[in-house]
Amino acid sequence: MDLKGKWLQRSRWWLIFTVSALPVSLLVYSAVNQQLGADPAKEIVLELGTWAINFLWITLAITPVRKMFGWNWLAKYRRMMGLYSFVYAALHLLAFATFMVGWNWKILIIEITERPYAIVGFIALLLLLPLAVTSTKAMQRRLKKRWSTLHKLVYPIALLSLLHIIWQIRSDFSEALTYGLLLCFLLGYRFYQSRLKSASSVKRSAGGIKLKTQTN
Numbered sequence: 658m659d660l661k662g663k664w665l666q667r668s669r670w671w672l673i674f675t676v677s678a679l680p681v682s683l684l685v686y687s688a689v690n691q692q693l694g695a696d697p698a699k700e701i702v703l704e705l706g707t708w709a710i711n712f713l714w715i716t717l718a719i720t721p722v723r724k725m726f727g728w729n730w731l732a733k734y735r736r737m738m739g740l741y742s743f744v745y746a747a748l749h750l751l752a753f754a755t756f757m758v759g760w761n762w763k764i765l766i767i768e769i770t771e772r773p774y775a776i777v778g779f780i781a782l783l784l785l786l787p788l789a790v791t792s793t794k795a796m797q798r799r800l801k802k803r804w805s806t807l808h809k810l811v812y813p814i815a816l817l818s819l820l821h822i823i824w825q826i827r828s829d830f831s832e833a834l835t836y837g838l839l840l841c842f843l844l845g846y847r848f849y850q851s852r853l854k855s856a857s858s859v860k861r862s863a864g865g866i867k868l869k870t871q872t873n
């Protein structure tokens with residue numbers, strides 16, 4: 658890659674990194690300036706949770722969008738988006754523990770072990786942890802095929818996160834419905850692509866057998 662290409666790639670990386678950090682920066686700014694409304698604690702928890710799920714969905718969307726539009730450069734940012742999802746989810750839990758239960762361990766443990774929405778949220782966060790830890794290129798090289806298998810955890814994580822918000826619905830279904838429909842589309846696309854891939858490999862091997870029998 659030439660110097661201009663490298664510079665473009667670096668600038669793009671920094672731009673995406675900075676834009677992804679904006680939600681938490683704006684949240685800190687609004688909190689400091691007391692602009693978070695009547696229940697700032699709730700607002701902080703909700704906002705961080707929303708961005709955790711947004712980044713998870715963006716991570717899942719990268720491959721379909723890359724394939725649909727031929728934007729191969731997007732692949733480079735999948736790891737960053739996944740890590741942002743983990744960071745926002747960890748901050749979401751931290752904010753919940755700090756502002757909603759005041760680090761009362763007894764209440765925190767009861768919440769995480771007895772409330773269905775918190776149980777699934779906690780499992781999703783726990784599952785995100787090994788993905789974050791093994792997200793480096795060195796780990797990818799070290800784990801080889803096991804890395805891809807491990808990173809398939811992103812699908813149950815997405816389903817658990819969706820369940821986490823479905824279990825919290827009181828009256829408005831629109832948010833859960835939007836995330837649900839998007840997830841159906843993203844998973845449906847992947848399923849369709851894998852079916853296409855296996856169909857074409859069956860065709861290729863059938864072609865190979867045909868060729869072999871003809872030459873024999």
Ligand code: HEM
Nearest residue numbers: 699702703706707709710746750775778779781782818822
């Ligand atoms: C131990 C783990 C978690 C705990 C204890 C937890 C707790 C909470 C709580 C208490 C709320 C509701 C705040 C309120 O309405 O007063 C909430 C909302 C939310 N959480 Fe979590 N959460 C956890 C993990 C996660 C994870 C892993 C994600 C996504 C990746 C997530 C995404 C969300 C979202 C999107 C909302 C907003 C739902 C809405 O707008 O109604 N949470 N969470």
